[in-house]
Amino acid sequence: MIEAIRPPRHLRHWWLKDIRVPACLIAVPDAVSDAEGLTRVDLEVVDDTIATLRPASWDRPEAAIFHEPGLLLPAFVDAHTHLDKGHIAPRAPNLSGTFAGALEAVPRDREAHWTASDVSARMHFALASAYAHGTHAIRTHLDCKDQQTRISYEAFGAARDAWRGKVELQASPLFPIDLALDDVHMRSVGEMVSTFGDCLGAVTFPGPALQPGLDRLFRLAGDKGWRLDFHADETDDPGVNTLAAIAQTALDHRFDGPILVGHCCSLSLFPDEERKRTIDLVARAGISIVSLPLCNMYLQDRYPGRTPHWRGITALHELKAAGVPVLIASDNTRDPFYAYGDLDMAEVWRLGTRIAQFDHPFGVWAGTVFTTPAEALGLPDARLRAGSPADFLVVPARSLSEFMARPALPRTVIRGGVAIDATLPGYERLDQLEGLRP
Structure with missing residues (x-):
């Protein structure tokens, strides 16, 4: 035994x-x-x-x-999670298992149930799980919409105080990039970021709001000395490349703070020259990339009656070869975006090794769940x-x-x-x- x-x-x-x-x-x-x-x-x-x-x-x-x-x-570092969404799958099932189905299910649950007590109870449950599994630091994204911004940030602040010394917590706001141009929204988000941390971010997608939205976030983060954390290109559409826009904006603004970008799924599907050009921009901009292998394999390339044709993850080997810091994390747990998971970074590492071929030798990739995420989150070595x-x-x-x-x-x-x-x-x-x- x-x-x-x-x-x-x-x-x-x-x-x-x-x-x-x-x-x-x-x-x-x-x-x-x-x-x-x-x-x-x-x-x-x-x-x-x-x-x-x-x-x-x-x-x-x-x-x-x-x-x-x-x-x-070492103790694990989980650099990209969604504690505010965790464990709602039983009451907000995504029966199609698709990204579109998740986008429909979460707002319904948020509007019906996300009171301070509901969000707090689910956060504490998730943190108890992560602590037992051996994680000592987590960054969570928090949905920011109307009154939910304050509710979720205040629940986060209470959880951060309660778990200090066990699990160190950071938060980053999550909202569509077009809301970066809404003054009322940004005042609310800015107040919460100032009160509860130093990280700003959004979900990027193509459209007329992308560049002015990025410019506003980079200016604000530069003025305040904040970090940036984006969700980008979580799609199997090779025509979507907002990662390059984020990197170019960082270079144009001469932004020298930490930038973490998550997902970047479509990068794997670009033509070789466009992928190489984008990765070069990312390396020059000093951006770190976090892949979410469990969630992205679950969601990406899911169509009724058809086996997925690709793994849903970004070009991790190519990024690493170009000197870009790459890491993996849990992402969602038991919610419409990923119906499974338990904030167990050992599981993420094991399955990430199989999905992304982090082996032969294993040791070269061990930093993706320990040292690299710690550096990306500004934690001690x-x-x-x-x-x-x-x-x-x-x-x-x-x-x-x-x-x-x-x-x-x-x-x-x-x-x-x-x-x-x-x-x-x-x-x-x-x-x-x-x-x-x-």
């Missing part, structure tokens, strides 16, 4: 001996990697800190030692190192191949040097909300 490595809670000084970790996720000089990109290390925990991280050795320190074969990973907080996961797998092959492998989540209670919240906790009892 495979069991997780689990130090007793009372231990405040202990070692993990000869444990494997992707070399790109640690700050250890002279680390030697195997064919998968893993290196063997010894890790010492003293109280809530990693006191020592070094290449594995044969000495036996004067402290408790755990020497079972295992895989060491996520690499494990001596002196950093003792926040990490331990899995009883001797290789990334074993980790990827068995989703049911137990994991130990260490936060502040202590193994947390990783019991997932039962779905019955949502039964109090209207329409969510089975």
Whole structure:
């Protein structure tokens, strides 16, 4: 029987001996990697800190030692989610499974149910799940329309305070780019961004509002020192390329703040020259790209009676080869845009590896769910190192191949040097909300 490595809670000084970790996720000089990109290390925990991280050795320190074969990973960073929509699928089913069906179902549910208590309860449930799975930071997008803007941002603010020290939260507004030209809307959004964070964004699509809308958002973000986060080109139409407009606008405004752009699905379907030109613009503009492989495989190229012909994801390999930071994230969970998911970044990594071919070697791509999203969100360097907080996961797998092959492998989540209670919240906790009892 495979069991997780689990130090007793009372231990405040202990070692993990000869444990494997992707070399790109640690700050250890002279680390030697195997064919998968893993290196063997010894890790010492003293109280809530990693006191020592070094290449594995044969000495036996004067402290408790755990020497079972295992895989060491930093805590996950989930850079693109929708906590305000989560878990509404039972009362807002998208029976067609299409993007258009989701766009119809969500507004109906929002108008009928998204009170402060409803949004708050679903957020807390989602965060309890993410924490138990080993995630320590999340950025969520919040639908911004009329009074819902304040309701959802205030629920987010309360959740951020309640989960501080467990899951660090950021928020970005979500609205169609044409609303960027609406003064009343932008005053409301600007007030919430100023109060609850420093990230501004929108959904981009072709049309007369695209360029003036982008110009206004870039000017506002530049004046305020805010970050930018866009949804772009979530379509299988190769004629849609707002990503290039975002990149060109960033260059024209000489914007030097962080920009994260999500989805970019149509980029994979462009003619080679247009894809290359767009990727070059993205690289020059310093943009990071987040792909949402689970949601986009679910939604894209879905037509009745026909098997999908493509995977729905963006050109991740080409972007990475051009020096563009690429990452993957959960996106939607149990809502009309994606009927499944649990904010489990291990699941996202495993399935993303299969969907996007993040393998041979695995280790080259390990940063997509740890270090790269941390950098994109402006968080501290996520690499494990001596002196950093003792926040990490331990899995009883001797290789990334074993980790990827068995989703049911137990994991130990260490936060502040202590193994947390990783019991997932039962779905019955949502039964109090209207329409969510089975």
